[in-house]
Structure formats: C-alpha cells, structure tokens
Amino acid sequence: GAGVSQSPRYKVAKRGQDVALRCDPISGHVSLFWYQQALGQGPEFLTYFQNEAQLDKSGLPSDRFFAERPEGSVSTLKIQRTQQEDSAVYLCASRVRTGGGGEAFFGQGTRLTVV
Amino acid sequence: SQQGEEDPQALSIQEGENATMNCSYKTSINNLQWYRQNSGRGLVHLILIRSNEREKHSGRLRVTLDTSKKSSSLLITASRAADTASYFCATEWGGTALIFGKGTTLSVSS
Numbered sequence: 001g002a003g004v005s006q007s008p009r010y011k012v013a014k015r016g017q018d019v020a021l022r023c024d025p026i027s028g029h030v031s032l033f034w035y036q037q038a039l040g041q042g043p044e045f046l047t048y049f050q051n052e053a054q055l056d057k058s059g060l061p062s063d064r065f066f067a068e069r070p071e072g073s074v075s076t077l078k079i080q081r082t083q084q085e086d087s088a089v090y091l092c093a094s095r096v097r098t099g100g101g102g103e104a105f106f107g108q109g110t111r112l113t114v115v
Numbered sequence: 116s117q118q119g120e121e122d123p124q125a126l127s128i129q130e131g132e133n134a135t136m137n138c139s140y141k142t143s144i145n146n147l148q149w150y151r152q153n154s155g156r157g158l159v160h161l162i163l164i165r166s167n168e169r170e171k172h173s174g175r176l177r178v179t180l181d182t183s184k185k186s187s188s189l190l191i192t193a194s195r196a197a198d199t200a201s202y203f204c205a206t207e208w209g210g211t212a213l214i215f216g217k218g219t220t221l222s223v224s225s
Contacts, residue, residue, distance in 0.1 A: 033212050042119075042203050042215040043158070056212060091158065093213075103148065103160035104213055 002026075004107035006092050012113045013082045021077045021110045025094030032075050033104065034067055035091040043091055049075060082114045119204045119216025127222045134191045136219040138204030139184075145207050147180055149189050152218070153200040161189075161202075194223045 005024040013019050025032050035043035045059040051072035069075040079086055089111050093104040122137045149161040164171045164180045171178045177190040201220050205213040
C-alpha cells in the first residue's frame with residue numbers, strides 16, 4: 001500500500017481480555033515505531049524495531065505489553081490482560097532509514113477502549 | 116516519557132494572522148521535527164531541522180532552532196482554517212526513536 005496501515009481501527013475489549021494490534025509499514029521501510037497516545041496528549045514512545053530486531057522497548061509500560069516484527073515487515077503489538085488505563089490510541093510509524101533523521105510516516109492508529 | 120514541551124498549550128487566531136508555537140527539550144539532539152495532527156489525516160510530518168541548522172523554511176512554515184537554549188519555534192504565516200490542528204515537536208538523538216512533546220492546539224477561525 002501507499003501508506004502505513006493499522007488494523008483494526010477501533011477495538012473494544014473487556015477488562016482482562018488480550019488484544020493484538022497490527023501494523024503494516026510502508027514497503028522497504030527499515031524502522032518501525034509504536035506509540036501510545038492518550039486523549040489530549042502527545043504520542044508516548046513504546047518500542048522501536050530495526051528490521052526484525054527490537055532495539056528499544058524502554059517505553060513499554062508493563063510486561064503485559066509485547067511487540068514483535070518477525071520478518072522485518074508487519075508488526076504486532078499485543079496487550080495481555082487489558083486494563084482500563086490501557087485505553088488509548090496506538091500509533092505505528094515507519095521510516096525508510098535506520099537513523100540519522102528523516103520523516104516518520106504514521107498510520108491512522110488503533111483506538112483501544114477497555115471496558 | 117516525553118522530551119519536549121510545547122508552548123502555548125492552546126492558541127486561537129483569525130485567518131490571515133501568523134501563529135507561533137514554541138518547543139523546549141531536555142537532551143542533546145541530532146534533529147528536531149514538527150508534526151501536525153488532525154482527526155482527518157493523523158500525524159503528518161511538516162519539517163525537519165538538523166542540530167547544525169538555525170533556520171529552515173518550507174512554504175508558509177518557518178522553523179528556528181537554538182541548541183544553546185534547547186528550544187525551537189514554528190511560525191505559520193497567513194494562517195488558514197485548514198491549519199486548525201495539534202502541532203507537536205519531536206526530537207531524535209543517536210538514531211533512536213522520535214520523542215514527542217505534548218503539543219499545541221491551534222484553532223484558526225474565519
């Protein structure tokens with residue numbers, strides 16, 4: 001596709017349920033990022049991949065959060081035993097280069113609501 | 116964690132006026148980027164300025180960077196209703212992830 005694609009766009013989960021959020025980056029983009037954005041706030045960094053390697057996961061809020069990118073393209077963010085404070089928009093971004101600057105392209109996000 | 120702090124948090128202006136928003140950050144950077152977010156198009160990259168640059172222009176946008184003060188400003192000239200959005204600065208250091216600020220919400224009325 002032409003841009004970063006995220007699915008689903010909206011997800012309602014019952015507290016305690018596991019969820020999986022998918023990101024399809026732009027083809028050929030080496031870097032992939034996940035962010036969490038609460039209402040009225042800026043995107044908060046969660047984790048970063050360079051190809052299939054997860055180089056930084058310092059932003060993951062707890063061990064209930066797990067991300068993978070096994071073949072260096074599609075990535076999945078998994079949240080186990082969801083809690084109400086996990087409700088947010090989860091944004092995925094990709095970038096063609098590994099570092100040293102360059103714009104990041106964002107998907108439309110997945111809005112997760114935990115009830 | 117969030118690196119940048121945008122100021123003001125909210126700004127309301129009339130069409131045709133200029134809008135200035137500021138960003139302060141805490142650590143060394145390779146570059147600083149500005150993004151716009153509205154409900155229709157998500158987060159979109161506007162402009163990037165490298166740490167060795169002091170000013171950059173792109174259309175109606177002008178960005179300045181003062182690394183000694185760890186601050187940047189974004190000027191939008193001759194604003195339009197379509198400029199209504201939230202604006203975020205994002206910093207990068209050492210090839211790591213972009214770290215965003217909390218944003219400035221701009222409202223442009225006609």
